[in-house]
Amino acid sequence: MKSIVRAFVVVLALTGAVASTHASSSSVQAKVSAAKVSAIPTPWCPPDDPNACGIDQ
């Protein structure tokens, strides 16, 4: 049990570390580089988007 929990935590930390290196390289292209951890859609478009970012779809 102890080993499983520890292995899971290490995997989480390693995944986070790898993702953070990718995030820092991709954030150069993307203007927004993080969003809420939630199923609620992230509003990427500017607030005055003519299509309202497809909110009603």
Added chain:
Amino acid sequence: MSAHAFINLLGYLEPIFCAFVLTALIRSESVRKFPSLTLLLSVRLISSVACLALIDLSGRAIEKHLAYKLYFNTYWWSYAIEALLSLAVVYSIFKLAMAPLKGLATLGVLVFQWAAAISIAGSVGMAIGTHFTGLKFLIAVVTQLQQTSSILTLCLLLFVCFAIRPMGLTYKSRIFGVSLGLGLMATVSLIDSAWLGHSPQLFSTINVAKGVTACLTLFLWSAYFALPEPKRRIIVLPTTSPFLRWNQISMALGDDPGFVAVGGIPPEVFAPAEIEIMRRASMKMAEPEHEEMGLVSQSA
């Protein structure tokens, strides 16, 4: 069930789970112990309900452009508050975990405060570098802050997991449960950050992963707070334990030093009683010498 319908379902499940955790927190009388977590969950619940209501009402009760503008503001302002509160949660969890080791807790809190201050300063600095203004600047600050906060959270999780025995905790402790949930969210947040460079859309596949993680974390927390927490164990450490040594060293750090008067002391600074004690003490110190000298002269 399509991916879009599944995302919608997760979106509706999230505030329900959030309400469950809050109820469990209140019922287990843990609000005082975890005030920042309670605040974080409250903000999340309110913002989720408001965002879902705006999505549902857009194009019907509210004109879609106005609905999107409101949605945009609600989402990013609540995200900013949540980013700051998640830092506060990490800080409070660290303090709670380290409570039995006072010396290390003081040292750790000091290090944490510096790390958090540098993170905030770094986030603001990087956002200034983008030359954004207004709401875009806020978004840039918050996204940077969230990334550094995620890294700090993963560090905390690793620490709590590997130093669980010297802190008298078990894997059933709420401190570990909260750390694990935060760690899950932090990892997915970092993966999401890497993903966003490739596919920034309102409804995206990554939303499924984020929704599942959010619901899983909230479910995990509600289980931890609904079930009774095992009492903290008596901490028994070997005398050679580095935790014990470092705790002793840290406790000694920062103590006020004692002072020794070396010279130039006028007699007025002493109380008459102190002068009397010193006079008698010096007389007593001189007596054995006299006696010894007397003995020597008698024997001679």
